[in-house]
Amino acid sequence: MRHKSKSNWRVLSIFIVLIAVVYGIGSYYFATNNRFLPNTKVAGINVGNKTVQQASTTITNQLTNRKFSITQNGKTLTSFNTKQVGLKLKSTTALKTTLNKQSVWSWPLHLAHVVQASSTTKLTTTQNSKQFTKLVNQEVTKLNKTRTAGKNGTLTITNGQVKLSNGTQGNKIYAAKLASKLKKALASGATTLPITKAVYASVTTGSDAKIAKKTNAIINEKANYNVGGYKFAIPKSEIAKWLTYKNGQLSLNSTLVKAYVSKINTKYRTYGKKKTFKSTLRGTVTVSGGFYGWSLKVDDETAALTAEILKGKDFTRQPIVQGTGYNTKKQVIGNTYVEVDKKNQKMFIYVNGKLKLKTNVVTGLPPKQTTTTGVWSVWAKKRNATLKGSELDGTKYATKVSYWMPIDDTGIGIHDASWQPTFGGTWYKTHGSNGCINTPPSVMPKVYKLVALGTPVIVF
Template structure:
């Protein structure tokens, strides 16, 4: 090859090399320039959110923490919470009025720091990033204060609505019956307030009051209610019989029905009404305050006042026992619990007794209806009369000395062979050998200090015939 041709080829090769170098240099320069710009931009995103960054529906792209906070605060201030009733707005609040906190800088700063500023370029290509804040915070004091006011309004509103009622048992003329439940449209205000607070904290914007309508918890077909009705009817139909002074009578079923109370699924009796009934029994039957009718030997039917042989119904105890007996649901017969010297169920006296007629100044002793002894006596003088009453011989004693005070204030001590006390004041039946005679009008002049003076020989017989506890009727 000629030398001139070789020189020409070398120059072409050198020119190609020079062009490639220039292009490479330009590319390198561009790359260096781009890298420098990317680096500068990356430094910017150290303090700002990356492109396509959202918090909820709010775009915070390229915003600083402060700018993002301001945007969020503005958005929060516009947030409302609506309470609806039957699909219509009943009440509306700004969430900030309910205590919504409105400063997110601390949390935003933490979220921004987690972003990689070197990825800002990639972020343009990638999809949007949605960051999440913690659930909205509310000032507890403000929230509680505002919801308390709301609850007061809600209660007033609720009163105007139909109230839901459980099926229950009610007293009717014919007895207790099941009254069906009522499905109202009132709401559970406590649950409304509780759910409202939860919904606020979870970011919700409304609640519907009709979601909280109260449902009846007891319906007419409830087996428990049916069982309770059976229990009440069983109690109402109890045959409650009292045996007092040997006579029996039944408490009217209408009366028992009046006493029954059904409340909160429980059956009880009105203690006040039962107590009043037992109290009236005492008024009518207590032998400690009521006289007894007695068919006397000479005067026919007489009324004998209450005396030491008597009883008084223990009202409080008997009330409780009567209630327990009725609630047992079984028919029963009982005599009242009483205090005293006699049994409330049995006749106060039968056909064995001592009879002392103050007007006729005479004494009789009957045993099992048979007259075993009778005698004239001398009873208390006008200044110390023998008390009338239904008494009993609560003791028998031999060779006693009776002591007391005479009308003039002097003391006396009178020995007797036979002594039968009949009351708690010192009155009794005894022999009296100092009396010249018995019966007639002698009691007015030589009457006793209240005892029944009896001829000594008769008193000896009587003492041997009677037992302690024998009734003594003085009238």
Template structure:
């Protein structure tokens, strides 16, 4: 064989290859490349018309797949969503994207999948199915490792940063939102692992470190109340146990703070607790709660105390939020008050700790006794008529001390020698404190509205 003939062989081979390449390129100008997928349907080597026919036949079998690391977690028939597709547009778009001159690339790498173009979707059906998927994912997450943010917690007696935890649980809220949009676009699947929850607060977060400093400040503050003239310290270990760090914020356990404030009220509220009183003749006595009292306003105090503590600064002399006629800011009775000793049938008026006036009195008879308690003169009136079911008594001086009609007044109908002793048992009042007229006039002028009245 001559040299020329040998040279013709490669040329012929090249011509054959070029011819085959061109033939294939021309063929794929009107047909889909190998491994071409539209939705979940293989349209390889089909013409546009053939692909449209096949898709129209199989469209009811189309499913939307939820994948977990490539494996099918759930399949949702698209017809259950009431979806309609624009097959013509989908096929034309897919054909326009392929390059027939690169037909050989489909044997190396499959062409990018084309999703069916959706015309519309039934929103009600979509929402119903998404609710169902959400419930399945919530159950699915229970068996997976939960992602946790870095946090500040009390451990081994001190607060420290606990590192974040990267789990493999799914952020269901983000997934459901993305899946709904994906379905509306006509896509065929979605991958769960793209929605694994990620910690948003890391142990290296500067704000977390600052909060740790703030927490330690809060846990170490010195704090106390001033209640009825007494200092009431809040235990440091108790305050430290209230501190929490949640969602990137320093706060206090509100239920624990409320429990403490309620205990404070149970111990000190003068509306429910008796008051210790140093009497003139009988030493220290216990006087029941009366009209002059206060109660800690629990919810308001919880909010205000929380705000105060979170400042991270020492405080003392705090007066709790309260409601009532008295105030916890100072001693309920103080140094100026009226003392009524029922046992001794005697009354004193102390002004700045000194006796300014005293007198024997007549209090309620056994059937209508004068109630004991810490009261106060809430009004002063002249020339009143005191009325009851079986009486109407005019008086010159009237000083009510509670809300049931009990008060201090002059009693001109009583004999001068009747005041004091045991006369209350026979000529006693309906509950009021009968006072000699001349003494009552002096007392009326000496006192101010608001003066405490201690009856025991």
């Protein structure tokens, strides 16, 4: 019995030694030959006992040339070969990393079952962008033939009442969403892509109660204007017409808002319109021409008004204007101005409604050099200027003056004229200026001091 027991131990010892030798040889083999352990799968492809380059070749051959299916609820909707998208394995870096991380001592376990390495191996793949886009569009067109498009919710306003109708989602597939998921599936080595509602084209259901609440707030807000002193409210019915609702966003119809602002501009602007004026000697007169006046900056005001209305809060605003002489007291010219009466050859200066100065002047020589009628403004003031121009016969001149106040864009202005022996009366008819308002040198310093930049100058 003792002899038999020793024999059994000897056999067991030999067997253990053999296993150890085989285990050692196997470990040494995989450690020194840089090969994947048996039954290792990457992207669903068995690369066991292969080097990185061999594994790359195998993966490339299988990954880039196999059937791929798009499914839904377990049913195959369509399929294609990965060759159609020009799928390629970009590099072997991820395979090298996986190989270096494997434990060579665990190789016997790999003989017993398959080990998926794809969860830790992030393959870098590329697709031919043109081929990929073409295939996605083809598949989406095919898939959408029997699918229903979604319908956005709508917002309607009837008699000042807001109504929201719910939209429907639909099951049309959105190409961009499908493309995104398909790229990830192909890169992971998957052979199927189960699609869900996540790839459907988005719609706005329109059932948001907040939208209805905000819309009502906008329609019922008190929207007031103060345009040049004229105060009025924008009708609620008008604002209701402007409201639009699209893709879950409330906005205003810019064309309609601009039309309304343009209408206000036409009605209240002073630029380019005749101006009625109560003169000192000739009673009420109507004056045409001149650059003095203001108008709304229609585009800027349209944008500003839109933003204000969409806040849904009561407001009173003054519009964005351009030009000169804007005020909020229903005054076109105001009570500070210079009056040039060509018929009576006199100039009057009013400050805050009070006559501060009156003087005789000499205006332009009729009929070709008459001082231009209109309402202008003093846009510059200069001491010791040289006025240059041409006489009617073409002779050029350069005249020095002590005070210069231009009022238009052609070189006409108010200045001292030491060469004039007399002012007022009918002298202008034979010795008139080239268009400027010639003022007595003794009076001009007072004029220069009284008249500020921007002061309107009425010539009639």
